[in-house]
Amino acid sequence: MGEQYDIRVDNNTDLGRRRVLFLAMFGALGGAATVLGGWPRRSLAEALDAGEVALQEPPVLTSSAGVLQAALRATTKPVTVAGQLISGAMTYNGHYPGPTLRVKPGDRIRLRVRNNLTLPDATPMDGMDMAPNTLNTHFHGLHVSPLPKADDIYLQIPFGGVYDYDFQVPDKHPGGLYWYHPHVHGVVDAQIYAGLAGMLLVDGGAEQIPALQGVGQRLLALKNIAIKDGALATGVAPAEQQHTVNGQLSPTIALRPGETQLWRVVNIGNEPYYQLSLDGHTFTVVAEDGSMLWESYSTDTLLLPPGKRFEFTVTGAKVGRYAFRTLGYDSGPYGGWTAAELATVVVAGAKDTPRVVPVQLGVAPAYLNGPVTKRRVVKFSEGFSAATNTPFFELNGKVYEPLSNGARIKLGTTEEWLLFNDITRTKAQDGALEEHPFHIHVNDFVVMEIDGKPVKAYGSQDVVNVRSGQKILIRMAFPDFVGKSVFHCHILFHEDNGMMANFEIVP
Numbered sequence: 001m002g003e004q005y006d007i008r009v010d011n012n013t014d015l016g017r018r019r020v021l022f023l024a025m026f027g028a029l030g031g032a033a034t035v036l037g038g039w040p041r042r043s044l045a046e047a048l049d050a051g052e053v054a055l056q057e058p059p060v061l062t063s064s065a066g067v068l069q070a071a072l073r074a075t076t077k078p079v080t081v082a083g084q085l086i087s088g089a090m091t092y093n094g095h096y097p098g099p100t101l102r103v104k105p106g107d108r109i110r111l112r113v114r115n116n117l118t119l120p121d122a123t124p125m126d127g128m129d130m131a132p133n134t135l136n137t138h139f140h141g142l143h144v145s146p147l148p149k150a151d152d153i154y155l156q157i158p159f160g161g162v163y164d165y166d167f168q169v170p171d172k173h174p175g176g177l178y179w180y181h182p183h184v185h186g187v188v189d190a191q192i193y194a195g196l197a198g199m200l201l202v203d204g205g206a207e208q209i210p211a212l213q214g215v216g217q218r219l220l221a222l223k224n225i226a227i228k229d230g231a232l233a234t235g236v237a238p239a240e241q242q243h244t245v246n247g248q249l250s251p252t253i254a255l256r257p258g259e260t261q262l263w264r265v266v267n268i269g270n271e272p273y274y275q276l277s278l279d280g281h282t283f284t285v286v287a288e289d290g291s292m293l294w295e296s297y298s299t300d301t302l303l304l305p306p307g308k309r310f311e312f313t314v315t316g317a318k319v320g321r322y323a324f325r326t327l328g329y330d331s332g333p334y335g336g337w338t339a340a341e342l343a344t345v346v347v348a349g350a351k352d353t354p355r356v357v358p359v360q361l362g363v364a365p366a367y368l369n370g371p372v373t374k375r376r377v378v379k380f381s382e383g384f385s386a387a388t389n390t391p392f393f394e395l396n397g398k399v400y401e402p403l404s405n406g407a408r409i410k411l412g413t414t415e416e417w418l419l420f421n422d423i424t425r426t427k428a429q430d431g432a433l434e435e436h437p438f439h440i441h442v443n444d445f446v447v448m449e450i451d452g453k454p455v456k457a458y459g460s461q462d463v464v465n466v467r468s469g470q471k472i473l474i475r476m477a478f479p480d481f482v483g484k485s486v487f488h489c490h491i492l493f494h495e496d497n498g499m500m501a502n503f504e505i506v507p
């Protein structure tokens, strides 16, 4: 029980100082409560009075009468993050993260995006033909057209420019958690790190599971940040970065004993991996990457590489305080992500009746039993150029070629791709042995095999982590949208430095 009292002090933050005060004020009560069984008798409101901060969710822009008519203005004005006003961030409508876009399947999205990214130095970077404040919008995971005025990542909105997105979300689009962020090649890493990202919720999916009718929902966007002297700091080692939930440091989440909540979690960081766990609780996973699973499962921990989403239920254990944390994850020499407490769950109040999620939630897509038209190999490798003193990142031996046509995929077919993190080539090029989260636009996929062994898939996904030397076989169908788009590593430094390729779905 004592462990539940262990209110971690985040050194060097206001929140940390407030928590020290909190401990000092309630230390005696805390000691007594240990004997009685934890903080439990204190309500969330009391805890908040003592200086804790309740989890907040970003404002929501909701569709009405079948249309999401909204505007996003990307700006560089100071914003409050992690409890302090900082400069150097980039935000949508002054929010970090940006507003949550909420639509229904079948809705039309009419979104005006305005580029107001005033930068002190906006000259194009070496070898790039676009400025660091060039903008566009990618709707990560949405199954929509990659053409203008939809999920067109080749678009470039210059500083001062405006673009009107106008596209349809299919009637049968899966309900779940997606997200949006800029996707201009070469500047994605910096822009997302600076704060240009927001959640996108398609109604339906897990929230429609009968056993979950009416349960409380939490939208949680996890993100890394480093702040120095009141400004966003770049180039900070993973171990020295902090991790926010909806832009907050260590917020408090209220849960009643026995209460089941649906948590919808996305990693909107530019590069961190989160290995999630909640002390004293398990996760019952019901959706991944925006699609409801066809079979739910329970687990103590979930790995979220950049871009990843999971939706799961948690059911309040006995009264007490529990840490929602990342256990840390090592994705390679530049990916030493340390353990951190992300939020504190306060279980208090009247008992509720737990909801039981059935194992069977749906059926696997039919294409898993259909013919495979083509097989391809995608090799991930990296190297270090002594001449330019920079690392480079490749897919199938090539850094990204923006003008290449890339793989041609026939509409209406099903393909299998072998994702291979090729350490032999990486070693030969003096590269670092790193993991690479594969992501593809337009259509999602199902993992079939890992290192030649069949795996049991529980659902579809649009991000899969490929470990060093690993071979992952995925199957993907291309049923309805034509056009050109990309697949890439979702560690955005890798993507910006070449680990991306075009593909085109053709009639």
Ligand SMILES: [Cu+2]
Pocket: 435, 436, 437, 489, 490, 491, 494, 495, 499
């Ligand atoms: Cu990578």
